[in-house]
Amino acid sequence: MEKRVTFKGWLLPLLLLLPQVIITAVFFFYPAGQAIYQSLFIPDPFGLSMRFVGLGNFEFLLSDPYYRASFVTTAVFSILVTVVSMGAALYLAVLADRLIKGSGTYRTLLIWPYAVAPAVAGVLWMFMFNTRVGVVSWYLGLLGYDWNHVLNEGEAMGLVVVASAWGRVSYNFLFFLAGLQAIPRSVIEAAAIDGAHFWTRFRTIVFPLLSPTTFFLLVVNIVYAFFETFGVIHTITAGGPQQATTILVYKVYADGFVGQDLGSSAAQSVILLLVVGLLTIIQFKFIERRVHY
Amino acid sequence: MATLTLTSVKKSFGPTEVIHGVDIDIAEGEFIVIVGPSGCGKSTLLRMVAGLETVSGGTIAIDGRTVNDVEPMDRDIAMVFQNYALYPHMSVFENMAYGLKIAKTPKAEIDARVAVAAKMLQLEPYLQRKPRELSGGQRQRVAMGRAIVRKPSVFLFDEPLSNLDAKLRVQMRLEIKALQKELGITSLYVTHDQVEAMTLADRMIVMNAGRADQIGTPLDVYENPATEFVAGFIGSPATNFFSPSAAFGRAPTVARIGVRPEHAQLAAPGQGRAQGKLLFAEALGAETLLHIRLNTGEMFTLRQDGTAPVPVEGADCGIDWPAERELDFDAEGRRLP
Ligand SMILES: Nc1ncnc2c1ncn2[C@@H]1O[C@H](COP(=O)(O)OP(=O)(O)OP(=O)(O)O)[C@@H](O)[C@H]1O
Ligand SMILES: [Mg+2]
Numbered sequence: 001m002e003k004r005v006t007f008k009g010w011l012l013p014l015l016l017l018l019p020q021v022i023i024t025a026v027f028f029f030y031p032a033g034q035a036i037y038q039s040l041f042i043p044d045p046f047g048l049s050m051r052f053v054g055l056g057n058f059e060f061l062l063s064d065p066y067y068r069a070s071f072v073t074t075a076v077f078s079i080l081v082t083v084v085s086m087g088a089a090l091y092l093a094v095l096a097d098r099l100i101k102g103s104g105t106y107r108t109l110l111i112w113p114y115a116v117a118p119a120v121a122g123v124l125w126m127f128m129f130n131t132r133v134g135v136v137s138w139y140l141g142l143l144g145y146d147w148n149h150v151l152n153e154g155e156a157m158g159l160v161v162v163a164s165a166w167g168r169v170s171y172n173f174l175f176f177l178a179g180l181q182a183i184p185r186s187v188i189e190a191a192a193i194d195g196a197h198f199w200t201r202f203r204t205i206v207f208p209l210l211s212p213t214t215f216f217l218l219v220v221n222i223v224y225a226f227f228e229t230f231g232v233i234h235t236i237t238a239g240g241p242q243q244a245t246t247i248l249v250y251k252v253y254a255d256g257f258v259g260q261d262l263g264s265s266a267a268q269s270v271i272l273l274l275v276v277g278l279l280t281i282i283q284f285k286f287i288e289r290r291v292h293y
Numbered sequence: 294m295a296t297l298t299l300t301s302v303k304k305s306f307g308p309t310e311v312i313h314g315v316d317i318d319i320a321e322g323e324f325i326v327i328v329g330p331s332g333c334g335k336s337t338l339l340r341m342v343a344g345l346e347t348v349s350g351g352t353i354a355i356d357g358r359t360v361n362d363v364e365p366m367d368r369d370i371a372m373v374f375q376n377y378a379l380y381p382h383m384s385v386f387e388n389m390a391y392g393l394k395i396a397k398t399p400k401a402e403i404d405a406r407v408a409v410a411a412k413m414l415q416l417e418p419y420l421q422r423k424p425r426e427l428s429g430g431q432r433q434r435v436a437m438g439r440a441i442v443r444k445p446s447v448f449l450f451d452e453p454l455s456n457l458d459a460k461l462r463v464q465m466r467l468e469i470k471a472l473q474k475e476l477g478i479t480s481l482y483v484t485h486d487q488v489e490a491m492t493l494a495d496r497m498i499v500m501n502a503g504r505a506d507q508i509g510t511p512l513d514v515y516e517n518p519a520t521e522f523v524a525g526f527i528g529s530p531a532t533n534f535f536s537p538s539a540a541f542g543r544a545p546t547v548a549r550i551g552v553r554p555e556h557a558q559l560a561a562p563g564q565g566r567a568q569g570k571l572l573f574a575e576a577l578g579a580e581t582l583l584h585i586r587l588n589t590g591e592m593f594t595l596r597q598d599g600t601a602p603v604p605v606e607g608a609d610c611g612i613d614w615p616a617e618r619e620l621d622f623d624a625e626g627r628r629l630p
Binding site: 184186187189190191192193194195196197200204205208209 | 343344345364365366370371372374375376378379380381382391392395396439443
């Protein structure tokens with residue numbers, strides 16, 4: 001028979017749950033409710049009264065070329081961050097897996113960037129690439145390349161992508177390395193004897209066997225790129241130049257707090273809420289059927 | 294089909310040498326079994342032949358070609374692993390076809406060869422299944438099939454049966470033997486099970502701590518063990534060893550005497566070549582094992598027919614054996630003539 005821990009009465013369990021419930025309520029349910037509520041109104045410029053507009057904010061948003069552009073920017077940004085951070089992590093994990101001996105030190109060193117807060121990472125990269133005092137831009141200057149992410153949209157995007165991806169490499173690396181080490185050595189050896197050279201083995205054996213890890217990381221990294229890169233963008237480009245690096249999350253902030261268009265900002269939050277909900281569902285569906293092969 | 298020649302093959306891991314020089318000449322189509330206790334270097338030797346470990350000294354030649362620096366894929370060998378090492382994400386068919394696909398074999402020929410192997414191994418109903426949907430014995434067959442379809446010149450087996458239950462092990466043992474006879478492919482087979490070694494081998498290599506103590510046919514190894522280790526390792530129940538003081542009239546060079554339980558018989562007390570007291574008897578039906586404490590304090594196991602009379606426990610008894618069955622060893626464990 002299954003033995004379950006039960007409480008007598010309901011006061012203690014309630015008390016134990018309360019902190020989490022309060023935190024969730026104050027920092028999630030209340031703001032989410034407010035966002036949904038406000039997304040249905042347009043406040044007057046002085047914030048003294050609100051006019052009910054139904055889904056007007058959403059209609060306006062979806063026909064707004066700037067908002068659509070931000071969608072595209074977000075897609076490009078997320079894909080680049082995910083590909084760069086996962087690609088780099090996988091490459092490093094494959095290297096580390098080959099020399100298992102050194103991987104202890106390697107692993108410890110690689111986890112460091114993960115401990116750096118996005119905003120701090122942003123500042124770090126911003127200084128390295130600063131057009132006037134940055135180390136990297138100075139060296140690029142020596143090589144005859146005039147780096148200026150403040151004016152050049154492509155360079156701005158590249159910089160925020162690299163800065164965002166950098167912080168994720170260590171996290172992805174750990175998962176990839178664990179995944180690689182879970183593949184039995186003899187399977188790889190059998191493939192070698194069967195005639196497969198390194199790249200063929202990677203393509204036909206290693207990568208397919210890593211697919212559960214890869215899929216998990218894909219979802220996690222997209223969520224990260226969507227929502228947690230605010231600090232990086234805010235410190236490095238503040239969404240510019242023009243709108244080149246204004247991803248959806250940044251636009252919520254820019255329109256709401258800078259532009260004071262609270263109705264539209266709230267509507268954008270609601271759309272993001274739906275996106276994150278969708279990603280969460282995908283992830284849970286995946287966790288239910290863990291094994292793919 | 295090919296010959297396989299090992300010439301003073303050595304292996305070190307860092308500063309520790311684990312294989313101290315093994316020599317053997319394997320003829321075409323021969324079935325060679327490497328047997329020895331855990332950690333004696335059987336797998337290491339096999340993996341060097343496979344190209345999965347580098348060779349620290351000596352040479353390995355397949356069909357006269359030295360392969361020390363040849364990659365595993367270019368040695369024309371196939372290997373069956375202890376844990377089968379099937380590709381978990383591929384069906385049975387894909388597992389068997391993998392090597393052929395990489396070799397860019399035409400599709401029709403792949404289908405034909407896999408079909409033949411599947412029929413031979415009774416795997417036809419399972420071709421579309423994944424390895425995790427198979428029993429241990431079936432997985433073992435798939436591993437065999439993967440080796441067969443490539444028609445390699447040498448088969449390597451690393452304890453392929455050790456994950457199976459006793460009954461299946463006997464059955465698969467017979468199947469492997471039959472298959473090897475039919476295909477006639479030179480085979481090197483590693484096991485720590487002496488019964489497997491005795492039944493499968495054309496010739497066997499008895500390994501002891503990184504050395505080949507003896508190479509010979511199973512019967513030769515059983516009848517004429519070259520060292521004390523071999524005498525003790527091959528045969529069940531194990532050979533009895535005791536000091537010459539338990540018997541009379543041995544040359545001073547004899548340090549240990551070995552007598553197999555099945556070669557000794559009871560004699561009247563005071564008669565025979567050694568004396569002792571019966572501690573207890575194990576009646577196994579067809580045979581009875583008598584555990585006797587010799588006068589020197591050493592233990593002696595004697596095997597006799599299940600129908601033969603058994604003395605009461607604690608009784609004095611004499612032990613006798615034919616002179617030509619006695620195995621004498623020097624202080625280094627080498628056999629004396
Ligand atoms: N990669 C390695 N690094 C260092 N030592 C090793 C390595 N592989 C094997 N050894 C050592 O070499 C010796 C022989 O190992 P091997 O695996 O060949 O034994 P084995 O005869 O196959 O034993 P078993 O029957 O247990 O499989 C052992 O003492 C082992 O500790
Ligand atoms: Mg072994």
